[in-house]
Every structure is written in C-alpha cells, then in structure tokens.
Amino acid sequence: MNKIIYPKVFIRLLTTFHRNPRTTEKELNDKRLSLDEKNILKGWFLLRKNKISEVIELIQLMTTSSSELVNAQKNLLLGICSNNVGQLKKAESHLIQVIPALEDFPVKCLKFIAYYNLFICYFNQNNQQQSEKTLKQMKELRTDHYRHELLLLQCQFMFHLINNQEEEAEILLSKLDLQTDKMSESMKLGHHYDKFNFYLLKSNLPECLKCIHEMKKCRSFNFSENFIYLKILLELLVYNKALYVYPQQFRLNQHYYFQLKVIQAIQGVDLTTAKVYWKKLIHFDPENYFEDFKVKDESSLLSLALKKYEHHLRSDDKEIKVTSPEIRKEKILADLLQNCSHPVPKDVIHQLIWGRSIKDKDDMVKLKKLVSRVRQIYQLDIKFKNNCYYLITNEISAA
Numbered sequence: 001m002n003k004i005i006y007p008k009v010f011i012r013l014l015t016t017f018h019r020n021p022r023t024t025e026k027e028l029n030d031k032r033l034s035l036d037e038k039n040i041l042k043g044w045f046l047l048r049k050n051k052i053s054e055v056i057e058l059i060q061l062m063t064t065s066s067s068e069l070v071n072a073q074k075n076l077l078l079g080i081c082s083n084n085v086g087q088l089k090k091a092e093s094h095l096i097q098v099i100p101a102l103e104d105f106p107v108k109c110l111k112f113i114a115y116y117n118l119f120i121c122y123f124n125q126n127n128q129q130q131s132e133k134t135l136k137q138m139k140e141l142r143t144d145h146y147r148h149e150l151l152l153l154q155c156q157f158m159f160h161l162i163n164n165q166e167e168e169a170e171i172l173l174s175k176l177d178l179q180t181d182k183m184s185e186s187m188k189l190g191h192h193y194d195k196f197n198f199y200l201l202k203s204n205l206p207e208c209l210k211c212i213h214e215m216k217k218c219r220s221f222n223f224s225e226n227f228i229y230l231k232i233l234l235e236l237l238v239y240n241k242a243l244y245v246y247p248q249q250f251r252l253n254q255h256y257y258f259q260l261k262v263i264q265a266i267q268g269v270d271l272t273t274a275k276v277y278w279k280k281l282i283h284f285d286p287e288n289y290f291e292d293f294k295v296k297d298e299s300s301l302l303s304l305a306l307k308k309y310e311h312h313l314r315s316d317d318k319e320i321k322v323t324s325p326e327i328r329k330e331k332i333l334a335d336l337l338q339n340c341s342h343p344v345p346k347d348v349i350h351q352l353i354w355g356r357s358i359k360d361k362d363d364m365v366k367l368k369k370l371v372s373r374v375r376q377i378y379q380l381d382i383k384f385k386n387n388c389y390y391l392i393t394n395e396i397s398a399a
Contacts, residue, residue: 072101268377343388
C-alpha cells in the first residue's frame with residue numbers, strides 16, 4: 001500500500017490559520033502552494049470576514065481535486081457557510097463528508113476543527129444525541145492549545161444548554177467570561193452569542209438585547225443579516241418597535257425575511273399574506289416549520305413573536321380577531337387609503353379615527369405616527385401633500 005504524501009506547506013498554513021490567522025495571510029503567495037490550496041486558504045480568510053457569498057462562489061468554481069485534503073476543506077467551508085445561512089441539513093451533508101476524509105490524517109488540529117463545526121451544526125438542529133457523540137470526539141482530539149480549550153468549553157456549554165441544564169451551563173459561561181482576553185474577535189462573537197442563547201432560554205430578552213449590542217462591536221457582525229434579524233425581533237419584543245423589513249436586507253438568509261414578513265403580516269392583521277410566507281418557510285425547512293404557524297424550537301425569537309400576536313388569530317385559523325384598538329386604527333386607515341380614489345384630508349382621517357378634528361401639534365404627531373405604522377405594516381407608499389394623505393397610485397389626482 002502506497003504511503004499518502006501530505007502537502008506539508010498547505011497543512012502548516014491551515015494549522016497556523018486556526019491558531020493565529022494574521023501570520024498565515026502573509027504566506028498566501030507561497031509558490032509551493034497549488035492554486036486549489038491557495039483558494040482554500042483564501043476561503044478561510046473570507047469566512048473570517050463573514051463574506052459568506054464570496055466563499056460559496058469561490059468554492060463552487062473549484063473542480064474536484066486529486067487531493068483528499070483539499071476536497072475535505074471544500075466540504076468544510078461549504079458546510080460552515082450553509083450552517084451560517086440556516087441551511088442545516090445541507091450543512092450536515094457537507095460536514096459529515098469531511099470526517100472520513102480526515103480519518104487517517106496525522107494532524108489532530110484540523111480534525112478537531114472539523115468536529116467542532118459538525119457539533120455547531122448538530123447544536124443548531126437541537127440534536128442532543130449527535131451533539132454528545134461529536135463532543136466526545138472533540139475531547140479525544142483536543143490539544144493543549146488555548147484556542148482548543150476555549151472552543152471545547154463553548155461546546156460543553158452549548159451541550160448543557162440544549163439539555164436544559166441551566167446551572168451547569170451558567171458555570172461554564174462564567175468560566176468563559178474570565179477568558180475573554182484570550183479570545184479572537186470571532187471567538188468573542190461566539191461567546192456573546194452563547195450568552196444570548198443562555199438568556200433566551202431564561203426568557204430574559206433585555207439581556208439578550210445587551211448581548212447583540214456587544215456582538216455589534218465585532219466588525220464582521222455589525223452589518224450582518226444575523227444582527228439585523230436579531231435586532232428587529234428583539235426590539236419588537238422588548239420595546240414594541242415597529243417592524244420594518246426589506247428583501248435586500250436578507251439576500252443570504254431568505255428564511256429570516258420570510259419569518260419577519262409573517263410577523264409583520266400577523267401584526268397588521270393580514271392572515272392571507274402571513275400564510276403565503278409561512279408556506280415558504282415550510283418549503284425551506286419542513287423539519288422546523290409546521291402548519292398552523294407552529295415551530296419546532298418553542299424558545300426561539302420567532303416563536304416568542306408568534307405568541308405575542310397569537311390573539312390576532314382565531315382558533316379556526318381562518319379569520320383575524322382584531323382586539324387591539326391600535327390595530328383597528330391601522331386597519332381603518334389602510335382600508336380608507338386603499339379604497340379611496342382621491343387624497344384624504346388629514347382632518348377627515350383624524351375625525352374618522354379619533355372622533356374629532358385636529359386641535360394641536362400633539363394630534364398631528366399622533367396622526368403621523370399612525371401613518372408611519374401603516375406604511376410599515378401594510379407596505380404602502382403613503383404620501384402627504386396639500387394637507388392630504390394618499391397612496392402613490394393616487395399621486396396624479398393629488399397634483
């Protein structure tokens with residue numbers, strides 16, 4: 001049997017990357033690296049900057065390599081990217097291909113990283129059995145490098161979390177809090193996300209909000225789709241803020257957009273639209289989204305938002321029960337503007353909604369806030385001109 005010859009330079013740079021990325025970047029142009037090896041390393045650096053779409057595009061352009069190590073790294077990168085955009089089954093299918101390819105591999109560090117990312121995938125699926133098996137493999141592969149110790153601690157914390165072992169999880173979280181000075185930016189981001197999940201399990205949403213503001217300090221997360229999604233839902237749940245959402249905000253994580261459109265529609269007493277986007281979610285992941293607006297993870301932000309507005313849904317799921325006075329006002333104004341072929345004077349609107357004409361600035365501020373909520377909830381392009389409100393479709397009449 002021929003002995004496998006491993007590319008020493010590539011292995012050294014991969015190992016160094018997972019320990020000290022900054023030193024590795026300087027050696028990307030090493031002539032001893034093949035084009036595929038350079039692309040793999042480039043992919044890791046793009047991933048570090050949270051440039052998911054660029055990583056996927058780069059890897060998909062690569063052909064199948066004669067190097068098993070390169071192919072394993074391709075699957076590892078695609079698995080991590082799929083996991084980061086919520087495609088959990090796709091992520092798992094990539095990641096489980098990595099393990100056999102590295103079975104006889106002599107470098108424990110790279111095996112450890114593969115098992116670590118597989119654990120994260122199983123954690124996100126709330127798969128306790130596979131998480132436990134993967135965690136056991138990680139313990140056997142860990143080295144004395146401090147990064148491995150920290151990653152292992154994080155995984156042990158997450159394992160206690162999915163098993164609802166709050167006391168054990170809190171002890172490990174306290175240990176990790178003492179190690180933040182040793183963490184890279186990406187590890188700090190992961191630590192804050194762990195704290196976020198811990199407080200979410202305890203339904204402590206104000207603390208969850210503090211966590212995402214800490215996560216915002218990490219450059220790679222500040223403008224990410226994950227941050228936008230978490231911020232929108234948390235501010236809705238904690239402060240009752242209006243829910244504004246646009247498709248361009250979620251080019252990678254379309255399921256986030258679908259989720260927010262469902263909540264927005266239910267908030268705006270539009271069950272028809274809510275059902276349309278809910279069907280998209282079921283199609284996206286039938287193992288986590290079910291009929292009648294049910295989700296697998298009952299402690300998730302989506303589940304909490306659905307519960308917040310469940311009183312808008314009748315038990316037969318065919319009609320909306322409009323019980324909130326504010327929701328009634330929004331629906332009245334939306335119906336008025338949609339069914340009126342000409343601009344509607346602000347005094348007429350105020351009289352219809354509040355039973356009297358406008359008296360002072362406070363009344364006008366109150367009306368403007370109502371119009372803003374209607375714009376957001378019903379996605380209507382409402383304009384104001386000559387003391388009248390109208391939809392953009394009626395702009396000619398307003399001229």
